[in-house]
Amino acid sequence: MSPKTLLQIIALFGSLSVLSIGGGNTVVPDMHRQAVNQFHWLDGRQFADLFAISQAAPGPSVLIVTLIGYKAGGEGLWGVIGAIIATMAMIIPAGLLVYFTARFWNSAKEAKWRKAVERGFAPLTVGLVLASGVIVAKSADHGYREWALTAVATVVFTCTKTNPLIVVGVAGLIGWFGLV
């Protein structure tokens, strides 16, 4: 991996980090444009496949960045270094903003505005959480069988104390046998 590539990785993901308002996935189109069309680190097909892998793996979906860094670094050991640099470039700038915000937030425990945010934003967060569930279901092309599984699992999560891991595991098995 050339120093130039290294700098390009840092510049690209470092800038996307502070632009990714609303979450990592909001900058995926821009990531695609630059990594595929501008720097030619990978082709469109590979980008789509890496995106699928990053969504499938556990952990935050922003790990698409790790995979692009791996390919940009030239795979193998250099790839791993590219992956680590890309991941850090994506996390640190935004993380610093959160750090300062969190410190400010923690220093204002009794402030009225903080109480207003905690109380007032609670219903908004619940609405956004529900919305994110609906959006994920839509983008995963939920059919009636998927919705049925979703409905059953929702009832189990809400009305019983079953360990969620068991439910997710059973759902995975159902998928494995091709029942949904």
Add this chain to the structure above:
Amino acid sequence: MSDQVASSATEVAPKPPGLIELALTFNKIALASFGGGLSAWSREIIVVDRKWMSEEEFLSALTICRILPGANQVNLAVFVGVKFHGIIGAFAACAGLIFVPVVIVLCMAWFYFTYSKVPAMKNILHGMTPAAVAMTFAMAFKTGRKCLGSPVAIALFVAIFVLSAVLRLPLIAALLICGPIALWWGWPRQSKVAS
């Protein structure tokens, strides 16, 4: 002036977690969320299981982490880490959240570029995604039961849901519309503080 409020709403954590516990907890959150549902898993573990944050503190932290740039879950790890151990805590929580997932995706990427095939997990995930969506719905239900007690709260909830999920407005636009009303409604007043 606000003594009663302080005792009921803040300091829910029995004792602050150490750095290793922070890292291991976020590792658990990351690994549990195979197929999605990270927010729901975070709440399940941070609020219900570990009691590191009250429900309201967690929900507002989640929205703050969504407004700020960056991956929401990474941001939340930083936020929780900072609460207990400043910047070192943020590193510990972040590292815990992403270390194992990074190793996993790198193995998958290696497999992909070596055999030019996406690892065969499609079917398993196909079943897990509905479960993850269900967990998200259940989280909305459980938290909603607690904080949607008044008509204004319900109106705010419905409004942002419609703006976000139906009209697909960007988060910032939706918050610019609903946020000021939410703040005005949430502002502590003598008669409302006790709730």
